[in-house]
Amino acid sequence: MMFASDVLVAQNIGFAIIAAIMVIGALRVVTTSNVVHAALWLVVVLAGAAAQYVLLAAEFVAITQVLVYIGAVMVLFLFGTMLTRARIGAESDLNNKNWFFGIPVAVALFVAMAIALDSGFGSQKMPANPSVATTQQISDQIFGPYLLPFWALSFVLLAAVVGAIVLARRD
Amino acid sequence: MNLATLLASDLPYWAQSLLRVLGGLVAVLLPAGTVVYLFLFKMMSFMQSRLGPMEAGPQGSMQLFAEVGKWLQKEDIYPARADKFIFKLAPLIVLASTFLLVVVVPFGPDALFTDFESGVFYALAVSSVSVLGILIAGWASANKYSLLGGLRAAGQLIAYELPMVLAVVGVVIQAGTMNLQQIVVAQNAGSMFGFSSLGNPYVLTQFVGFIVFMIAVQAELTQTPFDMPIAESELVSGYMTEYSGFRFLIFFIGEFATAGVFSMIASVLFLGGWAVPFSWFGWTSIDSIDNWMNVVGPLILFTKMLAVVFFIMWVRFSYPRFREDQLQKFAWKVLIPVSLANIMVTAILKVAF
Numbered sequence: 015m016m017f018a019s020d021v022l023v024a025q026n027i028g029f030a031i032i033a034a035i036m037v038i039g040a041l042r043v044v045t046t047s048n049v050v051h052a053a054l055w056l057v058v059v060l061a062g063a064a065a066q067y068v069l070l071a072a073e074f075v076a077i078t079q080v081l082v083y084i085g086a087v088m089v090l091f092l093f094g095t096m097l098t099r100a101r102i103g104a105e106s107d108l109n110n111k112n113w114f115f116g117i118p119v120a121v122a123l124f125v126a127m128a129i130a131l132d133s134g135f136g137s138q139k140m141p142a143n144p145s146v147a148t149t150q151q152i153s154d155q156i157f158g159p160y161l162l163p164f165w166a167l168s169f170v171l172l173a174a175v176v177g178a179i180v181l182a183r184r185d
Numbered sequence: 186m187n188l189a190t191l192l193a194s195d196l197p198y199w200a201q202s203l204l205r206v207l208g209g210l211v212a213v214l215l216p217a218g219t220v221v222y223l224f225l226f227k228m229m230s231f232m233q234s235r236l237g238p239m240e241a242g243p244q245g246s247m248q249l250f251a252e253v254g255k256w257l258q259k260e261d262i263y264p265a266r267a268d269k270f271i272f273k274l275a276p277l278i279v280l281a282s283t284f285l286l287v288v289v290v291p292f293g294p295d296a297l298f299t300d301f302e303s304g305v306f307y308a309l310a311v312s313s314v315s316v317l318g319i320l321i322a323g324w325a326s327a328n329k330y331s332l333l334g335g336l337r338a339a340g341q342l343i344a345y346e347l348p349m350v351l352a353v354v355g356v357v358i359q360a361g362t363m364n365l366q367q368i369v370v371a372q373n374a375g376s377m378f379g380f381s382s383l384g385n386p387y388v389l390t391q392f393v394g395f396i397v398f399m400i401a402v403q404a405e406l407t408q409t410p411f412d413m414p415i416a417e418s419e420l421v422s423g424y425m426t427e428y429s430g431f432r433f434l435i436f437f438i439g440e441f442a443t444a445g446v447f448s449m450i451a452s453v454l455f456l457g458g459w460a461v462p463f464s465w466f467g468w469t470s471i472d473s474i475d476n477w478m479n480v481v482g483p484l485i486l487f488t489k490m491l492a493v494v495f496f497i498m499w500v501r502f503s504y505p506r507f508r509e510d511q512l513q514k515f516a517w518k519v520l521i522p523v524s525l526a527n528i529m530v531t532a533i534l535k536v537a538f
Contacts, residue, residue, distance in 0.1 A: 050324055054271070057317065074303050077310045085313025086343065092320050093339045102268045102327050149303050149363055 022140060028069055036062035044116075047104040049095050057088050071146045205298055212287045216445025216490060217438050222249055223491070224498040225441070232502050256437075259430030264327050267427065271325040276428065276435035278318030283442045285311040290449045291366040293459050293482030294474040304365040305357060308450055309350050312405065315443070316342045319414070322436075323424035334423025337509065338414035341404060344516040345411070349401035351524035355394040355531040356387050356454050365450075369458035370471050384462035388455040393527045395455045397520050402447045402497065404516070406440065409501040413509055448493035452486060456493070459486040 039058035046052050060083040067076035156164050196204070226248060230237025238245030263272050289304040291297040301307055316339055323335015357363050360371040368387075375385030388395045404411040415423035425436050452458055459482030460474075468474050507515065 048268075050268075050271070050321065054321065073301075074306070077303060077307050081306070081310035081313060084317065085310060085346075089313075089316050089320060089339055089343060092317070092324075093336060096320070096324050096332060096336060100324060102266060102325070146302060149306070 025069055025140065029066065032062050032065045032069070036066075047106070047108060048102075049105070049108065050092065050100050053088060053092050053095065056091075057084055060084055060088065070140070073146055074149050074152055209284060209287055209298065212290070212292070213284055213442045213446065214438070216449070216487070216494075217442035218249055219491070220441045220445050220494050220498075221437075222246060224494060228495075228498060229502050253434065256430055256434040261431065262429050264427050266327040268325040268327070271321050272427075273432070275318045275322035275325060276432045276439065278321075279315045279439040280435050280442075282311055282315035282318065283439050283446060285314070286443070286446045286450075289365055290446065290453060290486075291369060291459060292486055293479040294471055295476075296459075296479045296483060297366060300366055301364065303363045305353055305363045305368070305454070308365075309346070309353065312443075312447075313342070313346055315439070319424050322428070326424070326427035328427050330420045330422075331424050331426045334414045334416075334420045334426065337416075337420075338407065338424055341407070341411060341414060341512060344513055345401045345404035345520075348397050348516060348520035348524050349405065351521065351528060352394040352398040352401065353454060355391045355524075355527050358528070358531045358535050359387060359390060365453050365458070366471070369453055369460050372457045373460040374463045374468075374470065384457060384460075384464075386455065386457040391455060391527070391531070393523060394531075395451075397524045397527070398451060398455070399493075399496065400520060402451060403500060404512075406444050406447065406497070408444070408497055410504040410507050411512060412506055413512055416506060444494055444497060445490055448490040448497065449486060451493050452489035456489050458489075459483065461485065 036059050039055045039062065042055040043052050043059065046055060060079065064076045064079040064084075067073070067079060222245075226237045226245065238248035241247040241251045263269055286308055288298040289301050289308050291300075319338045319342070320335045323331045323333075323338070326332070356368065360368045362368060362371065372386050373384040407414050414420075415425060420426070425433060428436060460478070463469065463474075466475065
Protein backbone atom coordinates (compact mmCIF):
# COMPACT_ATOMS: atom_id res chain seq x y z
CA MET A 15 0.00 0.00 0.00
CA MET A 16 1.30 3.38 -0.89
CA PHE A 17 -1.11 5.14 1.46
CA ALA A 18 -1.15 5.15 5.23
CA SER A 19 -3.93 2.98 6.56
CA ASP A 20 -5.98 5.93 7.82
CA VAL A 21 -6.15 7.71 4.43
CA LEU A 22 -9.61 7.43 2.89
CA VAL A 23 -8.65 6.55 -0.69
CA ALA A 24 -12.10 6.47 -2.28
CA GLN A 25 -13.16 9.75 -0.65
CA ASN A 26 -9.94 11.43 -1.78
CA ILE A 27 -10.37 10.27 -5.37
CA GLY A 28 -13.98 11.44 -5.31
CA PHE A 29 -12.92 14.77 -3.85
CA ALA A 30 -10.25 15.23 -6.53
CA ILE A 31 -12.63 14.49 -9.42
CA ILE A 32 -15.35 16.80 -8.09
CA ALA A 33 -12.82 19.50 -7.25
CA ALA A 34 -11.38 19.34 -10.78
CA ILE A 35 -14.88 19.73 -12.26
CA MET A 36 -15.54 22.66 -9.93
CA VAL A 37 -12.29 24.43 -10.90
CA ILE A 38 -13.00 23.98 -14.62
CA GLY A 39 -16.57 25.20 -14.07
CA ALA A 40 -15.37 28.23 -12.11
CA LEU A 41 -12.89 29.16 -14.85
CA ARG A 42 -15.57 28.82 -17.51
CA VAL A 43 -17.89 31.11 -15.50
CA VAL A 44 -15.47 34.00 -16.03
CA THR A 45 -14.16 33.10 -19.50
CA THR A 46 -17.35 32.17 -21.37
CA SER A 47 -18.77 34.90 -23.60
CA ASN A 48 -22.45 34.27 -22.94
CA VAL A 49 -24.28 35.35 -19.78
CA VAL A 50 -26.58 32.32 -19.58
CA HIS A 51 -23.69 29.90 -20.18
CA ALA A 52 -21.80 31.60 -17.34
CA ALA A 53 -24.79 31.12 -15.05
CA LEU A 54 -25.05 27.45 -16.02
CA TRP A 55 -21.33 26.89 -15.34
CA LEU A 56 -21.97 28.48 -11.95
CA VAL A 57 -24.68 25.85 -11.42
CA VAL A 58 -22.00 23.19 -12.08
CA VAL A 59 -19.75 24.77 -9.44
CA LEU A 60 -22.55 24.96 -6.87
CA ALA A 61 -23.64 21.38 -7.59
CA GLY A 62 -20.01 20.33 -7.09
CA ALA A 63 -20.03 22.01 -3.69
CA ALA A 64 -23.18 20.05 -2.81
CA ALA A 65 -21.43 16.83 -3.90
CA GLN A 66 -18.45 17.68 -1.66
CA TYR A 67 -20.82 18.11 1.29
CA VAL A 68 -22.21 14.64 0.57
CA LEU A 69 -18.65 13.26 0.65
CA LEU A 70 -18.25 14.89 4.07
CA ALA A 71 -21.40 13.07 5.27
CA ALA A 72 -23.23 16.39 5.66
CA GLU A 73 -26.34 15.52 3.67
CA PHE A 74 -28.54 18.21 5.22
CA VAL A 75 -26.10 20.93 4.17
CA ALA A 76 -25.85 19.36 0.70
CA ILE A 77 -29.63 19.39 0.27
CA THR A 78 -29.80 22.97 1.51
CA GLN A 79 -27.13 23.89 -1.04
CA VAL A 80 -29.25 22.39 -3.85
CA LEU A 81 -32.51 23.93 -2.60
CA VAL A 82 -31.15 27.43 -1.97
CA TYR A 83 -28.47 27.90 -4.60
CA ILE A 84 -29.59 25.78 -7.57
CA GLY A 85 -33.35 25.81 -6.96
CA ALA A 86 -33.70 29.44 -5.93
CA VAL A 87 -30.68 31.72 -6.36
CA MET A 88 -29.61 30.50 -9.80
CA VAL A 89 -33.20 30.39 -11.03
CA LEU A 90 -33.74 34.00 -9.93
CA PHE A 91 -30.39 34.91 -11.47
CA LEU A 92 -31.34 33.34 -14.83
CA PHE A 93 -34.83 34.86 -14.56
CA GLY A 94 -33.29 38.30 -14.12
CA THR A 95 -30.82 37.99 -17.00
CA MET A 96 -33.41 36.53 -19.37
CA LEU A 97 -35.86 39.30 -18.51
CA THR A 98 -33.32 42.02 -19.34
CA ARG A 99 -30.45 40.98 -21.61
CA ALA A 100 -29.65 37.44 -22.57
CA ARG A 101 -28.81 37.06 -26.22
CA ILE A 102 -28.06 33.69 -27.78
CA GLY A 103 -24.48 33.37 -28.97
CA ALA A 104 -21.27 35.14 -27.98
CA GLU A 105 -21.22 38.71 -26.70
CA SER A 106 -18.06 40.77 -26.97
CA ASP A 107 -18.69 43.49 -24.39
CA LEU A 108 -19.07 41.30 -21.31
CA ASN A 109 -15.61 42.00 -19.90
CA ASN A 110 -15.17 45.07 -17.75
CA LYS A 111 -11.84 46.77 -18.45
CA ASN A 112 -10.95 46.57 -14.73
CA TRP A 113 -11.34 42.80 -14.66
CA PHE A 114 -7.74 42.16 -13.52
CA PHE A 115 -8.48 43.77 -10.12
CA GLY A 116 -10.47 40.65 -9.45
CA ILE A 117 -7.35 38.46 -9.44
CA PRO A 118 -5.66 39.89 -6.30
CA VAL A 119 -9.04 39.93 -4.54
CA ALA A 120 -9.59 36.27 -5.40
CA VAL A 121 -6.07 35.30 -4.30
CA ALA A 122 -6.39 37.26 -1.04
CA LEU A 123 -9.76 35.63 -0.34
CA PHE A 124 -8.32 32.18 -1.07
CA VAL A 125 -5.34 32.74 1.25
CA ALA A 126 -7.52 34.13 4.03
CA MET A 127 -9.95 31.20 3.83
CA ALA A 128 -7.17 28.63 3.56
CA ILE A 129 -5.48 30.02 6.70
CA ALA A 130 -8.77 30.21 8.58
CA LEU A 131 -9.76 26.64 7.65
CA ASP A 132 -6.30 25.25 8.35
CA SER A 133 -6.00 26.86 11.76
CA GLY A 134 -9.57 25.91 12.62
CA PHE A 135 -9.76 22.33 11.34
CA GLY A 136 -6.22 21.50 10.18
CA SER A 137 -5.59 18.82 12.76
CA GLN A 138 -8.98 17.10 12.39
CA LYS A 139 -9.56 14.00 10.30
CA MET A 140 -12.63 12.41 8.82
CA PRO A 141 -13.44 9.18 10.64
CA ALA A 142 -13.37 6.12 8.38
CA ASN A 143 -17.09 5.50 8.87
CA PRO A 144 -18.49 8.95 9.51
CA SER A 145 -21.92 9.06 11.10
CA VAL A 146 -24.30 11.29 9.16
CA ALA A 147 -25.28 14.33 11.20
CA THR A 148 -29.02 14.12 11.74
CA THR A 149 -31.27 17.11 11.19
CA GLN A 150 -32.02 17.09 14.89
CA GLN A 151 -28.34 17.48 15.80
CA ILE A 152 -28.01 20.38 13.37
CA SER A 153 -31.07 22.15 14.76
CA ASP A 154 -29.84 21.56 18.31
CA GLN A 155 -26.61 23.30 17.34
CA ILE A 156 -28.30 26.20 15.51
CA PHE A 157 -30.90 26.87 18.19
CA GLY A 158 -28.43 26.19 21.01
CA PRO A 159 -24.84 27.47 20.94
CA TYR A 160 -25.24 29.31 17.61
CA LEU A 161 -28.54 31.05 18.36
CA LEU A 162 -27.08 34.57 18.38
CA PRO A 163 -25.34 34.32 14.96
CA PHE A 164 -28.56 32.77 13.61
CA TRP A 165 -30.58 35.75 14.84
CA ALA A 166 -28.00 38.17 13.44
CA LEU A 167 -28.26 36.46 10.04
CA SER A 168 -32.03 36.71 10.07
CA PHE A 169 -31.69 40.48 10.64
CA VAL A 170 -29.49 40.63 7.54
CA LEU A 171 -32.28 38.90 5.60
CA LEU A 172 -34.84 41.29 7.10
CA ALA A 173 -32.73 44.25 5.95
CA ALA A 174 -32.61 42.76 2.43
CA VAL A 175 -36.40 42.33 2.39
CA VAL A 176 -36.98 45.89 3.58
CA GLY A 177 -34.51 47.15 0.99
CA ALA A 178 -36.32 45.23 -1.77
CA ILE A 179 -39.66 46.76 -0.71
CA VAL A 180 -38.16 50.26 -0.65
CA LEU A 181 -36.74 49.74 -4.16
CA ALA A 182 -39.95 48.25 -5.55
CA ARG A 183 -42.44 50.77 -4.11
CA ARG A 184 -42.29 54.07 -5.87
CA ASP A 185 -44.86 55.95 -3.78
CA MET B 186 -41.74 -5.67 -7.22
CA ASN B 187 -39.98 -7.82 -4.67
CA LEU B 188 -36.93 -5.64 -4.86
CA ALA B 189 -36.28 -5.51 -1.16
CA THR B 190 -35.95 -9.17 -0.33
CA LEU B 191 -33.52 -9.45 -3.22
CA LEU B 192 -31.55 -6.45 -2.00
CA ALA B 193 -31.55 -7.71 1.55
CA SER B 194 -29.74 -10.90 0.52
CA ASP B 195 -26.05 -10.82 -0.23
CA LEU B 196 -25.95 -9.41 -3.73
CA PRO B 197 -22.79 -7.72 -4.92
CA TYR B 198 -22.88 -3.92 -5.01
CA TRP B 199 -23.15 -3.68 -8.81
CA ALA B 200 -26.14 -6.02 -8.85
CA GLN B 201 -27.87 -3.99 -6.12
CA SER B 202 -27.21 -0.81 -8.09
CA LEU B 203 -28.53 -2.37 -11.29
CA LEU B 204 -31.69 -3.51 -9.49
CA ARG B 205 -32.14 -0.02 -8.05
CA VAL B 206 -31.81 1.54 -11.51
CA LEU B 207 -34.35 -0.90 -12.97
CA GLY B 208 -36.67 -0.31 -10.03
CA GLY B 209 -36.35 3.43 -10.55
CA LEU B 210 -37.24 3.08 -14.23
CA VAL B 211 -40.31 1.05 -13.32
CA ALA B 212 -41.29 3.48 -10.57
CA VAL B 213 -41.09 6.43 -12.96
CA LEU B 214 -42.35 5.01 -16.26
CA LEU B 215 -45.16 2.78 -15.01
CA PRO B 216 -47.06 5.60 -13.24
CA ALA B 217 -46.42 7.91 -16.21
CA GLY B 218 -47.88 5.42 -18.70
CA THR B 219 -50.83 4.58 -16.48
CA VAL B 220 -51.61 8.24 -15.82
CA VAL B 221 -51.46 9.13 -19.51
CA TYR B 222 -53.69 6.25 -20.61
CA LEU B 223 -56.22 6.23 -17.79
CA PHE B 224 -56.61 9.95 -17.28
CA LEU B 225 -55.27 11.91 -20.24
CA PHE B 226 -56.69 9.57 -22.90
CA LYS B 227 -59.73 7.93 -21.33
CA MET B 228 -61.03 10.07 -18.46
CA MET B 229 -60.64 13.29 -20.44
CA SER B 230 -62.54 11.71 -23.35
CA PHE B 231 -65.37 10.46 -21.16
CA MET B 232 -65.68 13.88 -19.48
CA GLN B 233 -66.02 15.36 -22.96
CA SER B 234 -68.58 12.72 -24.08
CA ARG B 235 -66.32 10.95 -26.54
CA LEU B 236 -64.61 7.58 -26.61
CA GLY B 237 -60.97 8.53 -26.95
CA PRO B 238 -58.47 6.15 -28.53
CA MET B 239 -60.16 2.81 -29.33
CA GLU B 240 -58.17 1.21 -32.15
CA ALA B 241 -54.76 0.25 -30.73
CA GLY B 242 -55.29 -2.72 -28.45
CA PRO B 243 -58.37 -3.46 -26.31
CA GLN B 244 -60.07 -0.14 -25.46
CA GLY B 245 -57.11 1.65 -27.04
CA SER B 246 -54.81 0.57 -24.22
CA MET B 247 -51.82 0.22 -26.56
CA GLN B 248 -52.29 3.75 -27.88
CA LEU B 249 -49.40 5.08 -25.81
CA PHE B 250 -46.93 2.64 -27.40
CA ALA B 251 -48.11 3.75 -30.81
CA GLU B 252 -47.61 7.39 -29.81
CA VAL B 253 -44.13 6.72 -28.47
CA GLY B 254 -43.25 4.89 -31.69
CA LYS B 255 -44.48 7.87 -33.69
CA TRP B 256 -42.46 10.37 -31.65
CA LEU B 257 -39.30 8.30 -31.84
CA GLN B 258 -39.49 8.16 -35.65
CA LYS B 259 -39.74 11.93 -36.07
CA GLU B 260 -36.90 14.01 -37.39
CA ASP B 261 -34.74 15.68 -34.76
CA ILE B 262 -35.45 19.36 -35.45
CA TYR B 263 -34.10 22.43 -33.72
CA PRO B 264 -34.42 26.10 -34.64
CA ALA B 265 -31.56 27.52 -36.70
CA ARG B 266 -30.75 30.22 -34.15
CA ALA B 267 -31.14 28.02 -31.08
CA ASP B 268 -28.38 27.39 -28.57
CA LYS B 269 -28.10 23.75 -29.58
CA PHE B 270 -26.29 22.25 -26.62
CA ILE B 271 -28.55 23.86 -24.03
CA PHE B 272 -31.60 23.14 -26.19
CA LYS B 273 -30.72 19.44 -25.98
CA LEU B 274 -29.73 19.57 -22.32
CA ALA B 275 -32.93 21.18 -20.99
CA PRO B 276 -35.38 18.23 -21.29
CA LEU B 277 -32.81 15.95 -19.66
CA ILE B 278 -32.59 18.23 -16.60
CA VAL B 279 -36.38 18.10 -16.24
CA LEU B 280 -36.44 14.29 -16.49
CA ALA B 281 -33.43 13.90 -14.19
CA SER B 282 -35.27 15.86 -11.50
CA THR B 283 -38.12 13.33 -11.71
CA PHE B 284 -35.76 10.38 -11.34
CA LEU B 285 -34.01 12.06 -8.40
CA LEU B 286 -37.41 12.61 -6.82
CA VAL B 287 -38.53 8.97 -6.90
CA VAL B 288 -35.57 7.60 -4.93
CA VAL B 289 -36.92 8.77 -1.56
CA VAL B 290 -40.43 7.33 -1.98
CA PRO B 291 -40.85 4.25 0.24
CA PHE B 292 -42.83 1.40 -1.40
CA GLY B 293 -42.88 -1.12 1.44
CA PRO B 294 -41.26 -1.99 4.77
CA ASP B 295 -38.02 -2.95 2.98
CA ALA B 296 -38.91 -1.99 -0.61
CA LEU B 297 -37.21 1.37 -0.79
CA PHE B 298 -34.36 2.82 -2.77
CA THR B 299 -32.87 4.68 0.16
CA ASP B 300 -33.85 5.21 3.77
CA PHE B 301 -33.08 8.91 3.77
CA GLU B 302 -32.90 10.77 7.08
CA SER B 303 -34.11 14.08 5.62
CA GLY B 304 -36.22 12.59 2.83
CA VAL B 305 -38.95 15.25 2.68
CA PHE B 306 -36.41 18.04 2.51
CA TYR B 307 -34.51 16.20 -0.24
CA ALA B 308 -37.70 15.72 -2.27
CA LEU B 309 -38.55 19.43 -2.07
CA ALA B 310 -34.97 20.38 -3.02
CA VAL B 311 -34.62 18.18 -6.11
CA SER B 312 -38.12 19.01 -7.35
CA SER B 313 -36.97 22.63 -7.61
CA VAL B 314 -34.17 21.65 -10.02
CA SER B 315 -36.68 21.08 -12.83
CA VAL B 316 -37.34 24.86 -12.92
CA LEU B 317 -33.81 25.29 -14.21
CA GLY B 318 -34.47 22.93 -17.12
CA ILE B 319 -37.74 24.66 -18.04
CA LEU B 320 -36.15 28.11 -17.86
CA ILE B 321 -33.22 27.26 -20.14
CA ALA B 322 -35.52 25.32 -22.49
CA GLY B 323 -37.46 28.53 -23.02
CA TRP B 324 -34.33 30.61 -23.49
CA ALA B 325 -32.41 28.23 -25.77
CA SER B 326 -35.31 27.91 -28.23
CA ALA B 327 -34.65 31.42 -29.62
CA ASN B 328 -38.38 32.08 -29.71
CA LYS B 329 -40.15 34.85 -27.82
CA TYR B 330 -43.14 32.66 -26.97
CA SER B 331 -40.82 30.01 -25.57
CA LEU B 332 -38.95 32.60 -23.52
CA LEU B 333 -42.19 34.07 -22.16
CA GLY B 334 -43.36 30.55 -21.27
CA GLY B 335 -40.09 29.78 -19.52
CA LEU B 336 -40.22 33.01 -17.52
CA ARG B 337 -43.84 32.45 -16.55
CA ALA B 338 -42.99 28.90 -15.49
CA ALA B 339 -40.10 30.06 -13.33
CA GLY B 340 -42.19 32.74 -11.63
CA GLN B 341 -45.00 30.29 -10.99
CA LEU B 342 -42.87 27.41 -9.76
CA ILE B 343 -40.95 29.62 -7.34
CA ALA B 344 -44.18 31.13 -6.01
CA TYR B 345 -45.82 27.74 -5.41
CA GLU B 346 -42.76 26.01 -4.01
CA LEU B 347 -43.06 28.06 -0.82
CA PRO B 348 -46.60 26.99 0.13
CA MET B 349 -45.61 23.42 -0.73
CA VAL B 350 -42.66 23.47 1.67
CA LEU B 351 -44.74 25.18 4.36
CA ALA B 352 -47.61 22.69 3.96
CA VAL B 353 -45.20 19.79 4.48
CA VAL B 354 -43.80 21.39 7.65
CA GLY B 355 -47.11 20.65 9.42
CA VAL B 356 -46.71 16.94 8.65
CA VAL B 357 -43.08 16.98 9.74
CA ILE B 358 -44.01 18.62 13.06
CA GLN B 359 -46.74 16.07 13.69
CA ALA B 360 -44.64 13.06 12.73
CA GLY B 361 -41.52 14.38 14.44
CA THR B 362 -39.32 13.21 11.56
CA MET B 363 -38.40 14.12 7.99
CA ASN B 364 -37.82 10.50 6.99
CA LEU B 365 -40.66 9.48 4.65
CA GLN B 366 -40.58 5.88 5.90
CA GLN B 367 -40.92 7.08 9.51
CA ILE B 368 -43.80 9.35 8.45
CA VAL B 369 -45.60 6.29 7.04
CA VAL B 370 -44.99 4.38 10.28
CA ALA B 371 -46.13 7.33 12.40
CA GLN B 372 -49.41 7.49 10.50
CA ASN B 373 -50.23 3.79 10.57
CA ALA B 374 -48.98 2.94 14.06
CA GLY B 375 -50.75 5.98 15.50
CA SER B 376 -54.27 6.21 16.82
CA MET B 377 -56.92 8.88 17.04
CA PHE B 378 -58.42 9.32 20.52
CA GLY B 379 -57.44 5.74 21.36
CA PHE B 380 -59.22 4.46 18.25
CA SER B 381 -56.50 2.72 16.30
CA SER B 382 -58.27 0.76 13.58
CA LEU B 383 -57.84 3.63 11.09
CA GLY B 384 -54.34 4.56 12.16
CA ASN B 385 -53.85 8.30 12.00
CA PRO B 386 -53.64 9.40 8.37
CA TYR B 387 -52.55 13.02 8.36
CA VAL B 388 -55.16 13.96 5.78
CA LEU B 389 -57.56 14.17 8.77
CA THR B 390 -55.42 16.17 11.16
CA GLN B 391 -53.50 18.10 8.49
CA PHE B 392 -56.45 18.69 6.18
CA VAL B 393 -55.50 22.33 5.56
CA GLY B 394 -51.94 21.26 4.80
CA PHE B 395 -53.21 18.59 2.41
CA ILE B 396 -55.35 21.07 0.46
CA VAL B 397 -52.51 23.61 0.26
CA PHE B 398 -50.08 20.86 -0.78
CA MET B 399 -52.38 19.59 -3.53
CA ILE B 400 -52.96 23.10 -4.91
CA ALA B 401 -49.20 23.68 -4.90
CA VAL B 402 -48.65 20.32 -6.65
CA GLN B 403 -51.19 21.30 -9.28
CA ALA B 404 -49.22 24.50 -9.87
CA GLU B 405 -45.82 22.76 -9.81
CA LEU B 406 -47.05 20.34 -12.47
CA THR B 407 -48.44 23.29 -14.51
CA GLN B 408 -51.79 21.50 -14.79
CA THR B 409 -54.70 23.50 -16.00
CA PRO B 410 -55.87 26.14 -13.62
CA PHE B 411 -52.16 26.94 -13.38
CA ASP B 412 -51.08 26.33 -16.98
CA MET B 413 -50.09 29.93 -17.71
CA PRO B 414 -46.57 28.80 -18.80
CA ILE B 415 -47.92 26.69 -21.68
CA ALA B 416 -51.11 28.69 -22.32
CA GLU B 417 -51.87 27.46 -25.83
CA SER B 418 -54.12 30.40 -26.77
CA GLU B 419 -51.38 32.95 -26.07
CA LEU B 420 -47.99 31.22 -26.20
CA VAL B 421 -48.52 28.36 -28.72
CA SER B 422 -47.08 25.83 -26.27
CA GLY B 423 -44.88 27.94 -23.99
CA TYR B 424 -41.39 26.65 -23.32
CA MET B 425 -42.14 23.47 -25.32
CA THR B 426 -43.07 25.34 -28.53
CA GLU B 427 -39.91 24.45 -30.46
CA TYR B 428 -39.58 20.91 -29.12
CA SER B 429 -40.70 18.00 -31.25
CA GLY B 430 -40.16 14.28 -31.59
CA PHE B 431 -37.95 12.63 -29.02
CA ARG B 432 -37.26 15.79 -26.99
CA PHE B 433 -40.96 16.58 -26.72
CA LEU B 434 -41.48 12.99 -25.59
CA ILE B 435 -39.01 13.54 -22.76
CA PHE B 436 -40.91 16.65 -21.59
CA PHE B 437 -44.16 14.72 -21.92
CA ILE B 438 -42.91 11.74 -19.88
CA GLY B 439 -41.38 14.16 -17.38
CA GLU B 440 -44.69 15.97 -16.89
CA PHE B 441 -46.78 12.87 -16.21
CA ALA B 442 -44.07 10.94 -14.35
CA THR B 443 -43.68 13.94 -12.05
CA ALA B 444 -47.46 13.98 -11.59
CA GLY B 445 -47.24 10.31 -10.53
CA VAL B 446 -44.26 10.81 -8.23
CA PHE B 447 -45.71 13.90 -6.58
CA SER B 448 -48.95 11.98 -6.02
CA MET B 449 -46.95 9.17 -4.41
CA ILE B 450 -45.29 11.70 -2.12
CA ALA B 451 -48.69 13.21 -1.30
CA SER B 452 -49.98 9.68 -0.50
CA VAL B 453 -46.97 9.01 1.71
CA LEU B 454 -47.26 12.33 3.54
CA PHE B 455 -51.02 12.50 4.01
CA LEU B 456 -52.72 9.20 3.14
CA GLY B 457 -50.63 6.65 5.00
CA GLY B 458 -48.35 5.60 2.15
CA TRP B 459 -47.78 1.93 1.39
CA ALA B 460 -48.99 0.64 4.74
CA VAL B 461 -52.31 -0.42 6.22
CA PRO B 462 -53.06 0.52 9.85
CA PHE B 463 -50.77 -1.72 11.90
CA SER B 464 -53.55 -2.80 14.27
CA TRP B 465 -55.29 -4.73 11.47
CA PHE B 466 -52.67 -7.47 11.55
CA GLY B 467 -51.38 -6.93 15.07
CA TRP B 468 -48.10 -5.36 14.00
CA THR B 469 -46.47 -3.15 16.58
CA SER B 470 -43.50 -1.64 14.78
CA ILE B 471 -41.86 -1.58 11.36
CA ASP B 472 -39.76 -4.65 12.22
CA SER B 473 -42.77 -6.85 12.95
CA ILE B 474 -44.41 -6.26 9.55
CA ASP B 475 -44.83 -9.43 7.51
CA ASN B 476 -42.69 -9.79 4.43
CA TRP B 477 -45.62 -9.95 2.01
CA MET B 478 -46.15 -6.21 2.56
CA ASN B 479 -43.11 -5.68 0.30
CA VAL B 480 -45.32 -6.95 -2.55
CA VAL B 481 -48.70 -5.60 -1.44
CA GLY B 482 -47.28 -2.26 -0.25
CA PRO B 483 -46.29 -1.00 -3.72
CA LEU B 484 -49.76 -1.94 -4.99
CA ILE B 485 -51.44 -0.03 -2.16
CA LEU B 486 -49.24 3.00 -2.84
CA PHE B 487 -49.98 2.73 -6.56
CA THR B 488 -53.74 2.68 -5.88
CA LYS B 489 -53.49 5.72 -3.62
CA MET B 490 -51.37 7.45 -6.25
CA LEU B 491 -54.06 6.83 -8.89
CA ALA B 492 -56.70 8.27 -6.57
CA VAL B 493 -54.63 11.42 -6.01
CA VAL B 494 -53.85 11.82 -9.71
CA PHE B 495 -57.57 11.40 -10.40
CA PHE B 496 -58.26 14.55 -8.39
CA ILE B 497 -55.41 16.46 -10.06
CA MET B 498 -56.77 15.52 -13.50
CA TRP B 499 -60.37 16.16 -12.50
CA VAL B 500 -59.44 19.72 -11.59
CA ARG B 501 -57.34 19.99 -14.75
CA PHE B 502 -60.23 19.06 -17.03
CA SER B 503 -62.81 21.16 -15.15
CA TYR B 504 -61.45 24.63 -14.50
CA PRO B 505 -60.43 27.54 -16.73
CA ARG B 506 -57.00 29.10 -16.50
CA PHE B 507 -55.89 31.65 -13.89
CA ARG B 508 -54.62 35.01 -15.05
CA GLU B 509 -50.97 35.71 -14.20
CA ASP B 510 -51.72 38.30 -11.48
CA GLN B 511 -54.45 36.11 -9.94
CA LEU B 512 -52.00 33.23 -9.88
CA GLN B 513 -49.29 35.17 -8.03
CA LYS B 514 -51.77 36.81 -5.64
CA PHE B 515 -53.28 33.42 -4.80
CA ALA B 516 -49.88 31.98 -3.89
CA TRP B 517 -48.52 34.91 -1.89
CA LYS B 518 -51.69 36.29 -0.28
CA VAL B 519 -53.76 33.16 0.33
CA LEU B 520 -51.74 29.94 0.34
CA ILE B 521 -48.66 31.15 2.22
CA PRO B 522 -50.57 32.86 5.08
CA VAL B 523 -52.88 29.83 5.38
CA SER B 524 -49.98 27.39 5.54
CA LEU B 525 -48.11 29.59 8.05
CA ALA B 526 -51.21 29.63 10.24
CA ASN B 527 -51.40 25.84 9.85
CA ILE B 528 -47.80 25.51 11.05
CA MET B 529 -48.52 27.68 14.11
CA VAL B 530 -51.65 25.76 15.07
CA THR B 531 -49.92 22.39 14.53
CA ALA B 532 -46.93 23.43 16.63
CA ILE B 533 -49.15 24.71 19.46
CA LEU B 534 -51.24 21.52 19.47
CA LYS B 535 -48.10 19.35 19.29
CA VAL B 536 -46.70 21.03 22.39
CA ALA B 537 -50.08 21.06 24.16
CA PHE B 538 -50.73 17.32 23.74
